[in-house]
Amino acid sequence: MDIDLMTYAFFEGAIVPHEDAKVSIATHALQYGTGAFGGIRGYLDKSGSAINIFRLPDHVGRLLQSGLMLRCDLPYSPDQVQQTIIDLVKKNAPDRNVYIRPLIYKAGIVLSPKLTGIRDDLAIYMIPLDDYVDMSSPLKLMVSSWQRVEDNIIPSRGKITGAYINSSFAKDQATEGGYDDAIMLNREGKVSEGSGANLFVVRNGTLITSPVTADILEGITRRSLVEFARDQGIPVEERAIDRSELYVADEVFLCGTGVQIAAVGSIDGRKIGDGQRGPITEKLQDIYFSLVRGEDSPYSHYVTSIPIE
Numbered sequence: 001m002d003i004d005l006m007t008y009a010f011f012e013g014a015i016v017p018h019e020d021a022k023v024s025i026a027t028h029a030l031q032y033g034t035g036a037f038g039g040i041r042g043y044l045d046k047s048g049s050a051i052n053i054f055r056l057p058d059h060v061g062r063l064l065q066s067g068l069m070l071r072c073d074l075p076y077s078p079d080q081v082q083q084t085i086i087d088l089v090k091k092n093a094p095d096r097n098v099y100i101r102p103l104i105y106k107a108g109i110v111l112s113p114k115l116t117g118i119r120d121d122l123a124i125y126m127i128p129l130d131d132y133v134d135m136s137s138p139l140k141l142m143v144s145s146w147q148r149v150e151d152n153i154i155p156s157r158g159k160i161t162g163a164y165i166n167s168s169f170a171k172d173q174a175t176e177g178g179y180d181d182a183i184m185l186n187r188e189g190k191v192s193e194g195s196g197a198n199l200f201v202v203r204n205g206t207l208i209t210s211p212v213t214a215d216i217l218e219g220i221t222r223r224s225l226v227e228f229a230r231d232q233g234i235p236v237e238e239r240a241i242d243r244s245e246l247y248v249a250d251e252v253f254l255c256g257t258g259v260q261i262a263a264v265g266s267i268d269g270r271k272i273g274d275g276q277r278g279p280i281t282e283k284l285q286d287i288y289f290s291l292v293r294g295e296d297s298p299y300s301h302y303v304t305s306i307p308i309e
Contacts, residue, residue, distance in 0.1 A: 003127045006092040010084055010124040015091050018125060028106035032113045033162020035105035036066030039257040041129070042089060042098040042306070045294035049307060051089050051098065054257075054292050056082055056304040058220045060102075066158035067104040072120040074104065082304075085124060089306045092126055099129035099258075105161070132258040133180065138265025138277060139254065141194070143243060144170035144182035148192035148215045156192075156215045164196075171195040181254070183246065183267065186215045191241035197259045198222040199241075202251035202280050206235040214240065221255045221288075224302070228287045231298075234280060251278030261285045 011021035029035040040059045042051040060081045067074065076084070085100060092098075107121035133139065146169045149156060154163040166184075174182035174195070183199060186192045191210055193199050198219040200209045207229045212218050229236050246252060250273045252264035261284055263277035277285075291297040294305070 006094065006098070006126040006128065008088060008091045009126070010088050010122070012121060012123075015088055021123060021125065023105075023107065024109060026109045028108050028110050028118050029161065032106070033160070033165075034070055034113075034115065034118075035103055035161040036063065036070055036072070037104070037159050037161060038063040038066075038100075038102045039159070040085070040100040040102070041257050041260075041292070042094070042100060042126075043292040043294075044095070044097055045305065047294065048095075050294070050305045051094060051308055052292050052294055053085070053089075053100075053304040053306065055220050055224065055302050056085065058223075059257075060085070062159070062218065062220065063102055063104060066160060067120070069155055069158045070104070070106070070160065071115040072104050072106070074120055074122055076122060081122070084122075086304070086306055088124055088126065090308065093308045094126070094128065095308070096128050097130050099127050101125050101127070103161075131260070133254075133262050135260070135262060138263040138272075138275065139180040140178070141181050141183050141252075141264055141267045142174050142177060142179040143246070143268055144173050144184050144195075146170040146173060146182070146184060148184040148186045150187050150215045157212065157218045159217065167195040185243060188240070189243065190214060191243060191246065192216055194254050194256075194259075197254040197256035197262075200225065200251075200253050200255065201241060201245060201249040202278060203245065203249055205250075205280075206237055207280060208237045208239065208241060208245075210241055211238045217256075219256055221257060221261070224288070224299075225255055225261070225284050228284055228299070229280070232283060232287075234283075246272075249273070251281050253278075253281045253284075261288055 108119035170182035
């Protein structure tokens with residue numbers, strides 16, 4: 001299903017109608033996957049008069065780090081990228097939750113899969129977006145036969161466009177098998193993450209997640225939940241996770257900008273806990289959604305609130 005783009009996008013240095021934001025079919029990034037993107041959520045404040053963006057500086061920082069891996073040279077500072085996103089939100093003036101997709105890409109037309117000597121550019125678009133996955137019931141997941149791409153092949157810690165064919169294979173395998181999403185293992189056979197989200201398990205009251213050396217995206221939501229949990233007195237471990245630990249976990253959930261915090265009810269047909277959302281998952285969901293909706297929160301410094309008219 002095609003997505004509905006909001007009226008304005010940022011393209012080639014200016015905010016323009018989205019239908020004017022076009023690239024050639026010969027663009028290097030389209031041919032070779034030489035781009036890096038970000039995913040940023042904006043939530044309609046409970047007052048209805050602002051869009052709250054969660055951890056905007058962190059998202060921009062990770063985007064630009066991904067660009068460094070691709071040897072991109074952009075004429076924008078982190079502050080300038082942040083301000084461009086703020087200006088674009090104001091221009092589109094959304095009245096609902098949105099998703100913001102910035103893209104750094106090799107914009108030149110060069111017939112070679114190299115990284116240097118090619119013009120780089122930045123584009124940003126927005127779409128309306130509420131829940132990316134069905135949050136009304138826990139997800140059904142499977143462990144994919146597709147192995148997670150490893151750092152010495154394509155760095156997973158960067159949101160590099162070409163790498164996401166790896167996720168696409170796993171996601172398709174899962175959905176065609178009747179599951180909501182896939183869990184991917186790394187070369188060592190340890191749990192990496194979902195097709196497009198980080199993963200947590202809960203065992204005996206301890207929150208466990210794979211380390212950043214397990215070929216995962218260095219998730220901003222993941223890092224936030226570790227902080228929230230520790231502040232709540234919940235023990236947290238960042239360590240390798242065996243596949244069989246998924247089956248005996250008390251709780252499992254996915255997290256990320258897209259999926260937010262989504263409870264998992266079963267994996268490979270095996271029920272997780274009682275098959276429902278667990279108490280630690282619920283606690284972290286409550287903290288997160290209270291924050292992004294503009295309610296009183298000790299983490300309000302993580303929100304950039306943009307007034308809308």
